[in-house]
Amino acid sequence: MRQSTLLALESFQTILKALIFVAIFGVAISTRLFSVIRFESIIHEFDPWFNFRATKYLVSHSFYEFLNWFDDRTWYPLGRVTGGTLYPGLMTTSGAIWHILRKIGLPIDIRNICVLLAPAFSGFTAWATYEFTKELKDSSAGLLAAAFMAIAPGYISRSVAGSYDNEAIAITLLMVTFMFWIKAQKTGSVLHSTLAALFYFYMVSAWGGYVFITNLIPLHVFILILMGRYQSKLYTAYTTWYAIGTLASMQIPFVGFLPIRSNDHMAALGVFGLIQIVALGDYIKSQVSSERFRVVMMISLALIISVGISGLFLLTYMGYIAPWTGRFYSLWDTNYAKIHIPIIASVSEHQPPAWPSFFFDNQFLIWLFPAGVFLLFLELKDEHVFVLAYSVLCSYFAGVMIRLMLTLTPIICVTGAIAISKLFDIYMDFSVLLPSKPVNEIKPIETKDDVKESAALSEEDDDYEADLALDYEPSSKARWFDVAAKAIVSSTFLVYLFIFVYHCTYVTSNFYSSPSVVMPSQNPDGSVALIDDFREAYYWLRMNTAEDAKVAAWWDYGYQIGGMADRTTLVDNNTWNNTHIAIVGKAMSSPEEKAYEILKAHDVDYVLVVFGGALGYSGDDLNKFLWMVRISEGIWPEEVKERNFFTDKGEYRVDSQATKTMKDSLMYKLSYHDFPSIYPNGVGQDRTRNQKITVNDVGPLDYFEEVFTSEIWLVRIYKLKSPDALGRDHGEAATFDRTLQSGVKKRVVKKPTLELRV
């Protein structure tokens, strides 16, 4: 009888769990579809456009051609060895999905696969988070963590439909790798460890952030060894993972020999060596007395450490091991990038986040995070050490670089779920209400909020219940008091959970679902209007320019021009060549004639600038202009000086008080060309910088001609004038024309307007 009810309960539990998972998958996917519903099925932002273009290349060519892809349509005239400088995981995944779907008779457009890849993978992330948390606590905490992971805005920000970026699958792989690692570390199973290594390989193929795993797992092992918790299991798990994972990671062309060359990977190698020694020491320890072992340990430790450190220094000094990369330094010294590599600092996602963004991205989980960490600290099993190391490292990283909020979010979800589930274990236990039973009776508890206690409660919980039963049995008043207290606490947290869901949906739908290619705005009557200037301009380029035309634009728009307009660009978001970017920066910050020379030398046909002044779009080129100046100043400190672009008071002005250098610069002229004259009194209002531009501020444009300006002036395209028919310099020719024009006007008053000549 007891057996059968238990069995029925268990199967009921399985069904319920399956249902909850279906619900979580549904929520994870549907909440990410806001962007498709609000806008359309479109690739977002900048980097995804490159990934999309690469994916299209992959499905139209063979895999080997893809790996050997030399792209001559970017970084003109250098070109880019694209196949060897990208992480192919994302493209290969969607390419494989495309092929499989075609094989089974479902030919789906590759764009739709790319758009919907991130939401699809978010479901798997939730599942991996469940498994991960289950290893740390139990399945009820796991379900909570999965639910949090499915809707946490910190993760949604990089995985809405259309944000086809490496992170879209990388976070899934991160969690799966960690899950297998925890399992391997717990059981010592070589199989789990091999799986961890395989997913690590997949992760390496997908995202540069794999270095985080490369360092976190060794750190975990290292801490465990320091705590004196070495076991044979640890050896099995770590060495298998490291050997297979390292060898596998070298298969990615972009990574190549880095795992044995760069300092980023040295910690893993060091721990690998260390664990061999520790294993040997462990063996000796089992054979000799503890006193003698101490002696052995002392002597060998001193030897090993001195040899190891001097070896590392020697190898780095002799150039066998590359020193740490710039991005790595900028993680420790937040000012490093600003001083040494402006190109890294200029990327907005590399900036430190504002504090409210922590709350914005995680809501109440951010204050449950320390609580969860504390609870784990109390127990401090081997796998908990991993979570502690992860949370400490990632809190710091997320504080330095806003992009790394993404890696912090999973652990916040996990620890938050652990805290809440622990709380519910105690406060949702209303079993005192049941008629008194023998102490060891098994009481399943279920709440409507996905939190379920497994039928077999752990040992302490049984004791706890027993305590309760003993304590409160005699007095019914005390019992009701207890129930009331529990009800208050648990209902409070249910409300919190509800608010969390509300917050997540709100943030997702309003802040993280914009494609940034198409922007939402409001008509005066409150209805939604879409600003589609970017696509308008890129489509113009695609339709009206020669197929091999070269377009110069700031690097932000490189991928979009390549993806949407299909034209050759000088620089793009890959930013592998700082000097080349500085050339464009120099052209933009130089006076017209010099810029013309620079651009002509690079065969440029068109120049594209983004101008938000008419609309109030703050991410335009004039606001990024200082970075262009800084980057080119880094290469040509003699010719470009940042100081000259500021007024005497040190202000960044674009109106009549702007400096001469500023007004002469190409960027200024291209942005404001003809801008004031569209306003009735000739005074243009720059709505982004809130400054007034008059006709006199904007000098004549002699070397470039305007060929296209989008509907609300967001994108402006200029053509470099072809050489003058009489072989004159464009500046001279234009001055001559102007003097002629004024002279003619003096003599013959009534002459047809000269503009017709164009």
Add this chain to the structure above:
Amino acid sequence: MAKKQSTGSNVNTSKFVQFSESLGTAYSSYLKNVKSNNQLLLIDSFLAFLVVLGITQFLFVVLIRDNFPFNAFLSGFIMCVGQFVLLVSLRLQLISPFPGISKQRAFGEFIIASLLLHFIGIHFVN
């Protein structure tokens, strides 16, 4: 003063003696273990072979002072190291099986992991 120094050196020497002695005992008990167990003997000779193989490759690269097909050397070397640690893992499990993993399962897992390692290694050799 002089006496103190001499005792100091005595302590030192005795420590080194202890060091070598403990290594000696560990080694002799190891020999005893291996001789009584044929499986361990097999594994350990394989381990020794792998070490020799790895060192040979390394010495070869050092001697010809050129590592031109670097990937080939690396994959050969890492395959040795990887197989070594996998074997050691198997050995650890044979001596004292981990809870929940039988010896048979451990062996199966070892086979899978080795196959994978060699597959990747051969892929890397080109």
